Amino acid sequence: MAVTIRDVARASGVHVSTVSRTFSAPHLVNAETRTRVLAVAEGLGYRPNRAARALTTGRTHNLGLIVADIANPFFPPLIKAAQAQARERDYHVFVADTDEDPLLEQELIETLCKQVDGVLLCSPRLSNRVIERLRAQVPFVVVNRRLKGLTTVLMDVGQGAGVAVEHVAGLGHRRMALLTGPQSSWTSEEMLAAATLAARERDIELVVMGPNEPTEQGGLAAARAVAASGVTAVLCYNDLVALGLIEGLRERGVDVPGDVSVIGVDDSLPGRLNRPKLTTITMPTAAAGRMAVDLLLAAVNAGDAGTPTLARLETHLVVRESTAAPARDGGRSILTPT
Structure with missing residues (x-):
């Protein structure tokens, strides 16, 4: 029985x-x-x-977790950590992928709202106005997007971008590029603001290029402009863009790091396996996943009485093989971009 x-x-x-x-x-x-x-x-x-x-x-004991692109190696560690944290609290997690499409993201949220007690939005592409409207249906916690009045977990990519600029300045670079990501990306905005300030303080000329697709294809597509720009260092929106850029530069006879230093963001496995191994800003994705679940369940239990929380997690630069001092002859100035 x-x-x-x-x-x-x-x-x-x-x-x-x-x-x-x-x-x-x-x-x-x-x-x-x-x-x-x-x-x-x-x-x-x-x-x-x-x-x-x-x-x-009146509780489903289910949570929704919506990510921008599940194929991006940035997200799996966050998803895995969030699922484990939820499981310890007797919750299940439904994972959905928006493929960087804000309309699909809205549709998924509206569908999940009827089946879950709360929703985690990771790097959302929706406008603030739409998020404000949807949050009335179910408790939200947002990862990597700052929204007034909404509980948020931020990985401090701006701090990491500033350290990245200081790193290339210390190597002797004086002209660098920033490859931004999607137009609606909070991460792009944070990186741009921090890199601009750090470049000004270090007397570095910053060339902003974007928006770009947050994929290897986005980096490949940007390689031509980078090769023609005369920069000797590049900070990329994420590791995938950085890896695509390295491949695109290699196809044009531009050596990394001999001619151009390249820095990514995420510290994902592909960057560690690449040759050269990628210098990158490590993002505490697993810690963010665990914290986001805890904050979301606190919001579910508190209801309207809950106070929005802003949690910020530190990032840091991991120096590997894709950055070096610029060549004495100016590096890329002797190359003919194709």
């Missing part, structure tokens, strides 16, 4: 309502009692009926 909630209560020495709260609202149960009940439930093989619990509590 199937194990029931009454069996768990009897074996744990607690009331049925305590067992119910252990699974539906664990934060309301004493830690020692909660541990005992969970251990008994595990030993008996008890599994709560999620559908019945949803009818009783």
Whole structure:
């Protein structure tokens, strides 16, 4: 016979309502009692009926997680960490990919709102106006987009961009490019503001090129302009753009880092395996995924009484093989771009 909630209560020495709260609202149960009940439930093989619990509590115990591009290696560590964090709190996560399309993103949110208790938006492409309208339907937490009145987790890419400019300045570069990402990207805006300030302070000429697709193809497409620009260093929107740029420059006879130094953002696995290994700004994606789930569940439990939180996670520069001092002869000035 199937194990029931009454069996768990009897074996744990607690009331049925305590067992119910252990699974539906664990934060309301004493830690020692909660541990005992969970251990008994595990030993008996008890599994709560999620559908019945949803009818009783009004909670689905599901969360939505929407990312801009699941094929981008930036997102999988965040998704994996968010799923693990949610699982520890007896929540399931539905993952959806917008393919960088704001209209699809809106459609996915409107669909998920009916099936989840809250939504995590990672690097959203929607306008602030649309997000403000949609947030009335379900609690939101946004990752890497600053929105007034909305709980947000930010990876401080601006701080990393400033350090990247300082790095190339220290190597002796005096003219560098910034390859920005999509037009609606918060990350692009933060990188541009920080890189502009750092370049001014370090007496570096900054050439801004973009918007660009946040993919290897975006980097390949930008290679011609970079080769013709006379810059000796490039800070790219992400690692994929940087890897595409390196390949595009190689096709034009431009050596990295001998002629042009290249820096990415993310510290993804492809950049570590590339030759040259990519100098990059590491992003704490797993920590952001865990923190976003915790903040979202806090918002779900608090309802309208919750206070919006702004959490900022530090980034740092990882120096590898794709950056070096500029060539004495000016490097790329002796090359003929094709």
